[in-house]
Amino acid sequence: MALDLAAIRAQFPILRKTIGGRPLIYLDNAATTQKPLRVLERLERFYREQNANINRSMHALAEEATLSYEEARNRVARFIGASHSHEVIFTRNTTESINMVARSWGTTLKRGDSIVLSMMEHHSNIVPWLQLKESHGISLRWVPVNREGTMDMDELKGVLSSGRVKLVSVTGLSNVLGCLTPLQEIARMAHRSGARLLVDGAQLVAHERVNVQNPDIDFLAFSGHKLYGPSGVGVLYAKETLLERMPPFLGGGDMIQTVTTEKFTCADLPRKFEAGTPATADAVGLGEAIAWLEDTGAEAAHEHTRSLVRYAHKQLRSREGITILGPKNPKKRVCCVSFTVEGVHPHDLTDVLGQEGICLRAGHHCTQPLHKALDLTASTRLSVGVYNTKEEIDVCMAAMERAIHLLKK
Amino acid sequence: MDLYAENILDHYRHPREQGKLLRPSVRHREENVSCGDELTLDLKISQGKIIRLAWHGKGCAISQAAMSMLSEELPGLSLQKAKSLKPDVMFDLLKVPIGPRRLKCALLALHALTNAIRKYKGQAAQSWAVTIDAH
Numbered sequence: 001m002a003l004d005l006a007a008i009r010a011q012f013p014i015l016r017k018t019i020g021g022r023p024l025i026y027l028d029n030a031a032t033t034q035k036p037l038r039v040l041e042r043l044e045r046f047y048r049e050q051n052a053n054i055n056r057s058m059h060a061l062a063e064e065a066t067l068s069y070e071e072a073r074n075r076v077a078r079f080i081g082a083s084h085s086h087e088v089i090f091t092r093n094t095t096e097s098i099n100m101v102a103r104s105w106g107t108t109l110k111r112g113d114s115i116v117l118s119m120m121e122h123h124s125n126i127v128p129w130l131q132l133k134e135s136h137g138i139s140l141r142w143v144p145v146n147r148e149g150t151m152d153m154d155e156l157k158g159v160l161s162s163g164r165v166k167l168v169s170v171t172g173l174s175n176v177l178g179c180l181t182p183l184q185e186i187a188r189m190a191h192r193s194g195a196r197l198l199v200d201g202a203q204l205v206a207h208e209r210v211n212v213q214n215p216d217i218d219f220l221a222f223s224g225h226k227l228y229g230p231s232g233v234g235v236l237y238a239k240e241t242l243l244e245r246m247p248p249f250l251g252g253g254d255m256i257q258t259v260t261t262e263k264f265t266c267a268d269l270p271r272k273f274e275a276g277t278p279a280t281a282d283a284v285g286l287g288e289a290i291a292w293l294e295d296t297g298a299e300a301a302h303e304h305t306r307s308l309v310r311y312a313h314k315q316l317r318s319r320e321g322i323t324i325l326g327p328k329n330p331k332k333r334v335c336c337v338s339f340t341v342e343g344v345h346p347h348d349l350t351d352v353l354g355q356e357g358i359c360l361r362a363g364h365h366c367t368q369p370l371h372k373a374l375d376l377t378a379s380t381r382l383s384v385g386v387y388n389t390k391e392e393i394d395v396c397m398a399a400m401e402r403a404i405h406l407l408k409k
Numbered sequence: 410m411d412l413y414a415e416n417i418l419d420h421y422r423h424p425r426e427q428g429k430l431l432r433p434s435v436r437h438r439e440e441n442v443s444c445g446d447e448l449t450l451d452l453k454i455s456q457g458k459i460i461r462l463a464w465h466g467k468g469c470a471i472s473q474a475a476m477s478m479l480s481e482e483l484p485g486l487s488l489q490k491a492k493s494l495k496p497d498v499m500f501d502l503l504k505v506p507i508g509p510r511r512l513k514c515a516l517l518a519l520h521a522l523t524n525a526i527r528k529y530k531g532q533a534a535q536s537w538a539v540t541i542d543a544h
Contacts, residue, residue, distance in 0.1 A: 345469035347444055347514065352413060363444055377445020406413060407470060409422055 003300050009387050011036040019357035025392045028359045030175050030203055030336045030383035032225045035289070042288035043230060046281045053277055055254060069280050072287025073270070079290045080220060081211035082237055086269040089236040089243075090283045094202040095124035097221035097236035098169075100273065101198060102128035104246045105219075105238075109166050111137035116159055116168045116195070118143045118151050119373050120177055123366040125169055125200045141165070147374065148327045149179035156186070160193035167196045169219075172204030176365050176381065177326030178309065178336045180208070187215040196242070202226055206385075207302055207335045212237055224282060228386070229289035233282035236273070243269050250275035293386075301386040306334055308384045308393065313337045315397045316382075321404070325379055336383035338365070343409045346380040352403040358396050413470065414505055420474035425481055428463040437525035441513050446472035448521045452483075454529060459483050459491060464521075469514050471503070476518035478502040483522070492526050494519060495543050516540055 009015050012034050017024040026034060046068060052061040054069050070085075077085035091097045106128075109115075115129050119142055132138050141159045144152045151170075159165060168190040173180050183199060190197045198219035204210060205222045212220055219238045225231035238246075248255050248266055252275040257265040266272045293301060310330040316322050317330075321342040327333050341349060346362030353360055361381045364371045371377060382396065430436075433451035440447040446468030453461035462483050464476055479502065483491065499519050500507055507515045524534040 345444075345446075347469040347511070348413070348471070351511070406418070407421075 003297065003304050003386070005304075005387070005389055008036075008296065009389075011038065012387050013037065013040075015387060020355055022357040025358045025396060027382045027384065027388065027392065027396060028361045029206075029385035029388075030226070030365075030381065031361055032231065033206065033228045033385050034387065035228060035230065035285075036292050038292045039229060039285050039289045043281050043285045046284050051281070054280055055271075065280060068284045068287075069278070072283045072285075075287040075290045076235055076237075079210075079294075080205070080235075080237055081213050083213070084240055087237055087240050087243065089238070089270050089273040090278055091221075091234040091236050092232060092279065093223040093225070093234035094200060094221045095234075097219075097234050098124055098198070098200065099128045100236050100249045101219050101221070101238070102132050104249045104273075105242060106132045106138070107136065107247065108245070109136060109138050112139065112164060113166045114139045114141050114159070114162070114164045116141045116143060116156065116165050116170075118145055118170045118181070120145045120149055120174045120367060120370045121169075121171055122175055122200060122202070123368070124202075125171065125198075126369065129169065138166075139164075142369075143170075144373070145177075145370075147325075148332075149174050149177035151181060151186075153182070153185065153189075156189060160189055160195060163193065165190075165193060165195040167198055169198040169200070171200040171202075172210070173201075173207060173335055174326065175203050175336065175383075176338050176367050176370060176379070178333045178338070179327050180204075180332075180334055183215040183217070187217065191216065203335050207305060209298065209302070218242060224286035224289065227286070227289055228293060229286035230279075230282040232279040233286050235286075240269065243273065246273075248272050248275070252276045296386070305384045305386060305388070308388055308390065309333055309335060309337055309382075311390055312382055312384070312393050312396075315393060319397075319401070321408075325374065336381055338379045338381040340376060340379050341404055344404055344407045346378045348407050349380055349400070349403055352406065353396070353399055356399050358399055360396070416478075416504060417470060417474040420477035421470040424473060424477040426463055426477070427465055429465065430461065430463045433463075435525050435529040437521060437528050439517060439521035439524060441468070441472065441517055444469065444514070446514055446517055448472070448476050448517055450476075450521045450525045452525055452529065454488065457489070458485060458487050460485070468517075471507075471511050471514040472517045475499055475503060475515050476521070479518045479522065488526055488529075491522060494522070496541070512541060513537065 014034050050064045052065040054066040073088050074085045077088045143156045187197050196218040199217050201220050201222040206227045222235050224233040255267050255272050255275040257267050313330040313333050323340045325338040350360045350362040363378050430451035434454040436451045438449040448466035451463045499515050520540045
């Protein structure tokens with residue numbers, strides 16, 4: 001199924017915006033994505049026609065709101081291949097999802113147990129574990145990645161053989177290097193050594209079909225706003241058996257069965273992990289975004305973004321003075337391409353491009369350890385979404401050439 | 410290209426007072442961790458005045474140009490005057506509007522100067538919050 005790009009773009013009102021008289025060229029999709037009309041309208045319709053607090057209230061409006069919320073949960077569950085929809089917990093974002101695992105499941109670990117991370121992880125998949133190290137004395141082991149983003153699997157094997165590893169926590173798709181991790185192999189290795197697997201799916205779910213049964217994923221974390229959905233909602237998927245044994249994360253209303261002055265009992269899944277009034281409308285919006293993506297053709301969308309980012313890679317590769325980070329082979333590239341330009345600082349480059357309406361991102365992209373390992377402080381990142389076009393990449397490249405010419409020392 | 414006006418690019422390409430002093434009265438390095446801009450400032454101080462300076466660094470055009478511009482204002486300046494320089498001085502030198510995103514780039518030079526003088530006097534470094542807040 002080929003995509004009708006014009007029809008898709010027409011569904012994103014923000015693409016008609018101009019900046020400094022020029023059309024917006026939004027190439028910062030790894031940071032956040034734009035929303036189609038269908039999602040915007042669903043959000044509005046929820047507030048216009050269905051808004052009520054879920055669960056508790058006995059009236060028809062609350063029932064409608066609850067049904068909408070639970071329908072969204074079902075959509076997410078189907079989207080990722082979960083066995084039960086109560087294995088899908090709505091959170092605020094990927095960061096909160098990972099924090100939930102660290103603060104809940106993580107507290108069942110013992111001093112000296114290890115958690116394995118890769119050197120290309122996002123801070124949201126590093127800091128919660130550093131915090132757990134401080135609070136519970138668990139140790140962190142790091143698997144190096146080479147300049148192409150390939151994980152050192154021998155090192156991983158060696159670390160796992162210690163028998164003390166309880167969790168391998170890795171990204172499914174690097175937000176800097178634009179490379180996929182070999183999740184099948186990692187899952188096999190982890191489970192064989194008695195460790196669980198957490199996948200940071202923030203970028204992955206928008207660019208590849210994910211099925212948590214295959215590879216066998218124990219925890220999957222992702223954000224709504226990177227998947228053409230609203231900000232304010234994220235997902236933690238976890239196996240039922242894990243969630244049942246985990247202590248609750250936040251305490252309060254909805255996650256309880258009974259409360260006395262002495263103690264409380266937990267609600268069943270998934271409520272146990274959804275304390276307080278959720279971002280109901282945003283969750284409904286996420287469900288709509290997923291439905292939109294499936295109706296548009298998820299596989300076709302992924303094929304399109306893949307071919308675009310590979311095109312961008314080839315364009316950058318052909319220019320002098322530009323060093324591309326991550327896989328040298330464009331065929332291995334997904335989602336984004338980060339690069340450095342000799343003699344030009346990423347902030348200056350993105351500032352000049354920004355003035356022409358072209359949105360790229362500069363900095364360390366929340367991966368300070370990775371940038372340090374690459375001996376960089378900052379890089380520039382171009383990341384694609386389903387509504388981007390080859391023409392936009394061409395305009396970006398031409399603008400970049402002019403900007404580099406202006407800024408080069 | 411507003412932010413990259415001629416004067417900024419000129420100072421970025423031909424930075425003034427670059428280098429190192431052989432025997433500085435104080436040497437201080439300041440870094441913007443979030444983006445990697447850094448400056449090392451050498452000051453020669455005599456009788457309460459900055460008589461000579463040199464600096465080197467790397468980073469974005471705004472941060473380096475700002476240091477170059479500031480360095481032209483410093484020789485002969487008393488420590489008292491130098492310490493009381495406010496962010497407005499930097500904005501006047503740069504001559505372009507600086508948004509919140511580039512604030513730290515524009516003020517790194519001033520921050521480095523403030524803390525170099527504080528170091529010379531044996532005082533603790535001033536935080537970014539204080540440097541920025543002064544504007």
